């Protein structure tokens with residue numbers, strides 16, 4: 751099953767970083783998400799309840815990310831991937847988490863992960 755929902759450039763503002771100066775400010779991070787989901791039932795019925803609601807999912811990612819502080823972008827990336835898999839029953843996802851303010855001489859830094867399995871329907 752190759753259907754995907756994309757959420758690109760979803761930003762959050764949160765306490766993130768390993769240095770003292772980072773513990774008292776909020777920094778902007780960006781999520782790029784690719785979510786495996788079969789869109790056919792929703793498309794056939796034109797029914798939001800039969801698909802992965804990207805609004806609901808985005809709101810949850812924002813709420814989770816902004817309600818906690820972390821040192822590493824790795825930690826937040828892993829926790830958000832876990833949340834999406836468990837709460838939204840997404841069998842496979844990729845997640846890129848960018849921290850563009852991290853390095854003065856780099857445009858961006860990011861971690862990229864893939865989690866889960868791509869289940870092919872048995873026929």
Ligand SMILES: Nc1nc2c(c(=O)[nH]1)N=C([C@H](O)[C@@H](O)CO)CN2
Nearest residue numbers: 766767768769821822823824852853
């Ligand atoms: N692999 C990582 N390296 C670094 C991280 C990180 O989250 N993962 N974080 C920092 C600092 O917080 C940095 O963003 C401040 O500029 C350094 N290295």
